[in-house]
Every structure is written in structure tokens, then in C-alpha cells.
Amino acid sequence: MSSSIFIQLVNIFGILTTIVLLAALLTWVERRLLGFWQDRPGPNRVGPFGLLQVVADMIKLFFKEDFIPRFADRPVFVLAPTLVMATMLLGFAVVPFAPGIGIVDLNVGLLFVLAMSSLAVYSVVLGAYASNNKYALLGGLRAAAQTVSYEVFMGISLMGVVMLAGSFNLRDIVAAQADGWFVLPQLLGFVIFFIAGIAESHRLPFDLPEAEHELTAGFHTEYSSMKFGMFFVGEYLSVILISALVTTLFLGGWLGPWLPPLVWFSLKTALLVCVFVLLRAALPRPRYDQLMQFGWKVLLPLSLANLLATGGILLWLQ
Amino acid sequence: MSIFFYFSAAIALIATLFVITARNAVHALLYLIVSLLAIALIFVLYGAPFAAALEVIVYAGAIMVLILFVIMMMNQGDASVEQERQWLAPAAWIGPGLLSAILLLLFLLLIGTGAHSGDVHYVGPRQVGAALFGHYLLAVELASMVLLAGLVGAFHLARRDNPEAERPGHD
Numbered sequence: 001m002s003s004s005i006f007i008q009l010v011n012i013f014g015i016l017t018t019i020v021l022l023a024a025l026l027t028w029v030e031r032r033l034l035g036f037w038q039d040r041p042g043p044n045r046v047g048p049f050g051l052l053q054v055v056a057d058m059i060k061l062f063f064k065e066d067f068i069p070r071f072a073d074r075p076v077f078v079l080a081p082t083l084v085m086a087t088m089l090l091g092f093a094v095v096p097f098a099p100g101i102g103i104v105d106l107n108v109g110l111l112f113v114l115a116m117s118s119l120a121v122y123s124v125v126l127g128a129y130a131s132n133n134k135y136a137l138l139g140g141l142r143a144a145a146q147t148v149s150y151e152v153f154m155g156i157s158l159m160g161v162v163m164l165a166g167s168f169n170l171r172d173i174v175a176a177q178a179d180g181w182f183v184l185p186q187l188l189g190f191v192i193f194f195i196a197g198i199a200e201s202h203r204l205p206f207d208l209p210e211a212e213h214e215l216t217a218g219f220h221t222e223y224s225s226m227k228f229g230m231f232f233v234g235e236y237l238s239v240i241l242i243s244a245l246v247t248t249l250f251l252g253g254w255l256g257p258w259l260p261p262l263v264w265f266s267l268k269t270a271l272l273v274c275v276f277v278l279l280r281a282a283l284p285r286p287r288y289d290q291l292m293q294f295g296w297k298v299l300l301p302l303s304l305a306n307l308l309a310t311g312g313i314l315l316w317l318q
Numbered sequence: 319m320s321i322f323f324y325f326s327a328a329i330a331l332i333a334t335l336f337v338i339t340a341r342n343a344v345h346a347l348l349y350l351i352v353s354l355l356a357i358a359l360i361f362v363l364y365g366a367p368f369a370a371a372l373e374v375i376v377y378a379g380a381i382m383v384l385i386l387f388v389i390m391m392m393n394q395g396d397a398s399v400e401q402e403r404q405w406l407a408p409a410a411w412i413g414p415g416l417l418s419a420i421l422l423l424l425f426l427l428l429i430g431t432g433a434h435s436g437d438v439h440y441v442g443p444r445q446v447g448a449a450l451f452g453h454y455l456l457a458v459e460l461a462s463m464v465l466l467a468g469l470v471g472a473f474h475l476a477r478r479d480n481p482e483a484e485r486p487g488h489d
Contacts, residue, residue: 109370118379129390144387
């Protein structure tokens with residue numbers, strides 16, 4: 001009994017520390033990769049390959065003045081950045097990293113992740129509201145509209161996978177992919193979920209809530225020091241979470257030949273994180289109305305058609 | 319089990335109380351979200367994780383965001399807080415307080431007669447789906463028709479009078 005509790009504690013703290021450290025490290029990875037793809041060096045001064053840049057940035061963030069504007073709604077202003085960290089870290093609780101590695105095995109695991117990602121939007125919206133600043137407010141309004149819109153088909157695009165696996169449990173979904181990854185039968189679902197995931201984590205090209213050329217820094221204009229750092233780390237956490245989810249749902253999770261399961265999971269997730277960075281390096285930002293039209297007029301009908309077709313074919317095959 | 323229930327029930331009650339008494343609309347909304355989350359927890363405790371997940375995704379995650387969106391658009395300042403302070407004068411509490419007291423009395427009587435729910439039984443996504451599209455199909459269809467009417471109404475209200483202005487490049 002006590003040994004199982006010990007294993008559970010190792011799982012929890014191991015996953016927590018690894019994820020947070022990886023999210024921090026990702027700031028360096030992203031800038032190096034962006035540098036590589038845009039033909040410039042990127043951060044390469046601090047430590048070998050600029051690896052200690054993360055430490056330098058952390059020290060900088062911690063020792064900056066933690067400024068709360070006089071006109072801000074104080075309690076909400078302080079609360080907002082913690083929400084994105086908390087919800088994203090909670091989302092990792094149900095991700096099955098490998099057999100035996102993972103925190104809980106929920107029956108409605110997939111819905112749990114969706115719920116956490118839909119709560120994460122409060123961070124941005126409340127941060128924007130509490131800042132009492134017009135650029136932040138515009139960013140927050142954009143974030144609310146964008147996230148609510150993209151959440152709709154983010155959920156619908158996954159229902160094909162749920163139908164194929166016959167379960168909301170993420171471990172069952174991975175186990176159901178032993179004969180073939182769901183990315184092939186659910187290619188459309190995969191593409192739609194990935195696009196919705198980029199929009200949910202407001203990464204470029206869908207980072208309209210913080211578009212710096214028109215909104216200064218959008219929702220986090222008034223934030224400084226570690227509060228800004230939490231928004232920043234929260235964004236990277238959501239990038240890792242979306243990548244881990246895509247791996248679990250469409251790319252067979254930990255399944256793969258020769259290498260140990262955890263290595264397969266990490267490799268697939270890392271590849272997807274690199275795709276996130278590549279998209280940022282390669283694509284320009286659309287206009288805001290284009291973003292919303294693309295969501296409601298293209299992706300929503302497509303995901304509904306995917307749902308209908310998957311259900312029909314499954315019934316026909318029975 | 320029951321300690322978790324009382325804990326989340328207490329959080330839900332206190333948060334709901336703050337929803338009513340908060341003078342700032344956004345703070346009231348935050349308390350409402352906390353209350354919804356606590357209720358979701360109670361759903362989980364009573365074997366309905368699917369309902370809990372939907373509660374968080376639909377109510378806490380989508381509808382509340384839309385309400386917050388509207389409140390932010392209104393951009394209310396200290397004036398509305400002052401107005402709320404006047405509305406929440408002590409005299410305004412008498413009526414609702416009396417009605418709630420009657421409800422509390424009925425509730426205590428019900429508990430006293432032992433009309434509480436029995437064992438916990440698990441209701442998963444499959445059971446919810448079967449009930450929705452089997453037994454309650456008519457109600458679901460009716461609700462979807464009402465929602466469709468709302469959607470068409472919203473579309474009509476938001477439509478521009480001049481269809482020429484809808485062309486891209488005119489805004």
C-alpha cells in the first residue's frame with residue numbers, strides 16, 4: 001500500500017517538475033529554432049549553445065519590479081496569470097505518458113482536458129479586464145471570441161476518435177490504436193484539432209489577442225515580472241499539452257517498435273512542438289475577421305461532416 | 319466521501335451568496351464560476367462524471383465566458399458599483415430572505431422525513447447518450463428547435479441593412 005502511494009507521489013512530482021522545466025526550456029528551444037528557420041543565430045551567448053539563456057531570463061523576470069497599475073482591479077489582476085498555469089498543469093494529470101506513467105486514469109479523461117482548456121481562457125480574459133487598459137481589453141475580447149469559437153469544433157473534431165475507440169478514457173484510446181494510428185482514418189479530425197489547438201493556445205498565426213503590431217502586447221500589456229512570466233510559461237505549457245494530446249489521440253501515444261514507450265511518446269510530442277514553432281516561423285498573421293470566418297464557415301462544417309461520415313461508416317461496417 | 323460533499327456544497331453555497339452580494343459584476347461572475355465548479359465536483363461524487371465535465375465545459379467554460387465578454391463590452395466603471403450599492407439596500411433583502419427561509423424550512427422537513435437519495439450509481443457517457451436520444455428524444459428536439467430560433471433571431475439582429483457593405487474590402 002505505502003509503496004503504491006510512493007509510486008504515485010513520484011509520478012505526480014516527476015511529471016510536474018518535468019513539464020514545468022520543459023515549458024521553461026521551450027523558450028530557448030523556440031528562439032533557437034526560429035533563428036535556424038529564419039537564418040539568424042538566435043540566443044547563443046549564455047552557456048553552451050545559449051542553453052543558460054533560460055536561467056538568465058528567469059533571473060531577469062524574478063528581479064524585475066512587480067508592478068500593479070493603480071487603476072487595475074487588484075485581486076483579479078493577481079489571480080489571472082495563475083489560472084492558465086493551474087489549468088494547464090491540471091490538464092496534464094490525465095495524459096498517459098507511458099504504461100505506468102501518468103497521474104490519474106479518468107473515465108472521462110478527454111472531456112477533462114477539454115474542460116481545463118476551456119477554463120484556461122479566463123486567464124487571458126480576466127487579465128485583460130483587470131488591467132483596465134484599452135489595448136488589453138481589445139485583446140481580451142478577441143481571446144474570448146476566438147477561444148469560444150474554436151472550442152466548439154475542437155471538441156467535435158475529437159468525437160471521431162472517441163467513436164473509433166469507443167471510450168473517453170485516454171489510455172483506452174491509446175490501446176485502441178495498437179492496430180493502426182487514428183491519424184489515417186481521422187486525418188480531417190487531426191488537422192482540425194491541430195488548428196483549433198493552435199488557436200486555443202493563441203500561438204502565431206492565431207495570436208490575435210496579443211498581436212503586437214496593433215495592440216502593443218494585447219492582454220498582457222500591463223503585466224510585468226513573474227506575472228508576465230506565468231502567462232508566458234502557461235502558453236508553452238498549453239503548446240506541450242496540445243502536442244501531447246495530439247500524440248495520444250492521433251499518433252498512437254506511447255506505441256511504437258524497439259524504443260521504450262516513454263521515448264516514443266516524448267519523440268512524437270517533441271516533433272509536434274517543433275511543428276508549432278515552424279508554423280510560427282513560416283506563417284503570417286491573418287486578419288481577425290478572417291480568423292473568425294475561417295473557424296465558423298470552414299472548420300465547423302468540416303468537423304460536422306467528419307463526425308457524420310465517421311458515424312455513418314462505423315454503423316455501415318457493423 | 320461525505321466530507322468532500324459537505325466541503326464542496328459549502329463552497330457552492332458561500333460562492334453563490336457572494337454572487338448575489340458582490341457589487342462588481344465581474345467579481346460576481348467569478349464567484350458564479352467557483353459555484354459551478356463546486357457543483358461539478360458534487361456531480362463527480364455522485365457518480366456522474368460526464369455531467370460534471372459538461373457542466374465545466376458548457377457552463378463554466380463557454381456560457382460564462384460569453385457573459386464576461388458582454389460585461390467587458392459594457393465597460394462598467396465605479397458608477398455601476400455605486401448603483402449596485404443602492405440597489406442592495408438592507409430593505410431589499412426582506413422579500414427574498416423570507417422566501418429563502420420558507421425553502422429552507424421545506425428542505426429541513428424533507429431531510430427530517432428521510433426522503434434522501436439512495437446509493438450512488440455510476441452514470442457514464444453511454445447512459446447519458448442513450449437517455450438523450452432514446453427516452454428524452456422529443457425534449458432534445460424541442461430544445462434544439464428553440465436554440466435554432468434563437469440563432470436565426472441573433473443572425474437577423476446582427477445583419478447589416480445594406481448587403482453591399484458585407485463585401486470584403488468595404489469595412
